[in-house]
Amino acid sequence: xxxxxxxxxxxxxxxxxxxxxxxxxxxxxxxxxxxxxxxxxxxxxxxxxxxxxxxxxxxxxxxxxxxxxxxxxxxxxxxxxxxxxxxxxxxxxxxxxxxxxxxxxxxxxxxxxxxxxxxxxxxxxxxxxxxxxxxxxxxxxxxxxxxxxxxxxxxxxxxxxxxxxxxxxxxxxxxxxxxxxxxxxxxxxxxxxxxxxxxxxxxxxxxxxxxxxxxxxxxxxxxxxxxxxxxxxxxxxxxxxxxxxxxxxxxxxx
Numbered sequence: 488x489x490x491x492x493x494x495x496x497x498x499x500x501x502x503x504x505x506x507x508x509x510x511x512x513x514x515x516x517x518x519x520x521x522x523x524x525x526x527x528x529x530x531x532x533x534x535x536x537x538x539x540x541x542x543x544x545x546x547x548x549x550x551x552x553x554x555x556x557x558x559x560x561x562x563x564x565x566x567x568x569x570x571x572x573x574x575x576x577x578x579x580x581x582x583x584x585x586x587x588x589x590x591x592x593x594x595x596x597x598x599x600x601x602x603x604x605x606x607x608x609x610x611x612x613x614x615x616x617x618x619x620x621x622x623x624x625x626x627x628x629x630x631x632x633x634x635x636x637x638x639x640x641x642x643x644x645x646x647x648x649x650x651x652x653x654x655x656x657x658x659x660x661x662x663x664x665x666x667x668x669x670x671x672x673x674x675x676x677x678x679x680x681x682x683x684x685x686x687x688x689x690x691x692x693x694x695x696x697x698x699x700x701x702x703x704x705x706x707x708x709x710x711x712x713x714x715x716x717x718x719x720x721x722x723x724x725x726x727x728x729x730x731x732x733x734x735x736x737x738x739x740x741x
Contacts, residue, residue, distance in 0.1 A: 509547045509557075512537055516558045520599035525606070530554075552618045556627050559607060562600040563630035566593050570637040579645030580707075586638055587667075587706055591699040594671035601675060604668055635660045642710070652712045663706055674698035 515536040530551055534541040548554040566589075573585045594601050607615070616624055639660040645651035653659050673679075674695035683689035 505547065508537075512544060512547060512554065513558050513561050516554060517561055517599070520558065520603070521597060525599055525602045549620055549623075550618070553620065553623045555603070556607075556615075556619050556623050559600075559603045560626050560630040562597060562603065563627075563634055566590070566600075567630070567633040567637065569593060570634060573637075579641050579648060579650050580711075582641045583638075583645065583706070584703060586641060587663075587703045588699070590664075590667055591671060591674070591702060594667070595674060595695060595699075598675055601668065601671055605672065608665060608668065635664060638663065645710075649712055651710045653710055659710065667702060670698055670702040 512533065516533050519532055519536065530541050530544060533554075534544055537544075544554065548557070569589050570586055573582055573589070575582070577585070619627075635657070639656040642651055642653045642656035642659055646653040646656065673693065677693055677695055678690050679693045680688050681691055
């Protein structure tokens with residue numbers, strides 16, 4: 488005959504069940520986001536997908552905002568896992584290229600992640616902190632830092648080897664992450680605007696793959712050290728030329 492747990496012995500199983508249900512709700516939210524878009528995933532639809540009453544969702548999440556944030560952390564966890572598949576034995580340049588390409592592919596595969604990430608970035612940190620619990624905000628920070636730390640580590644190693652011109656790897660990692668979101672939004676739109684005639688705009692198609700390539704090459708153009716991108720001789724020549732020019736103007740010879 489089974490005995491009833493005493494002294495709170497059932498707490499671990501309750502906690503596990505709660506985590507499982509939370510995961511189920513987040514996965515249902517992600518599925519709706521991916522299928523319909525962020526704006527078309529009402530709580531009622533999420534509850535129906537999980538097979539529970541809408542009110543039960545609020546037993547697991549303090550608000551719809553918290554559910555939204557934790558859904559973003561789910562995307563970020565998957566992105567971090569993808570970054571983790573990059574071979575760490577590769578040189579920093581190869582690692583950075585593969586991480587960048589994986590980032591671009593992920594944004595294109597999950598447009599809802601792009602919407603979620605851009606939406607979060609539009610909000611001041613203090614505003615977000617007042618809308619969700621400290622625990623949820625901490626989990627979001629963990630998920631973001633998990634992705635960014637891999638990128639930051641690659642940048643730091645490249646700087647150590649003299650391949651990258653990077654003074655603050657953490658800042659550059661955050662910058663590239665934000666810059667990538669904007670570029671991938673352009674890839675998603677797939678169209679640009681130019682002037683056809685004075686005062687007359689014209690839309691033109693943009694190849695998403697080209698946007699990804701431009702973003703990756705732009706990253707390298709920004710951080711590669713001169714000796715790594717073939718510009719060291721040009722830089723030295725320019726420096727010598729400038730020195731001669733200044734010497735001539737002052738009436739001296741070199």
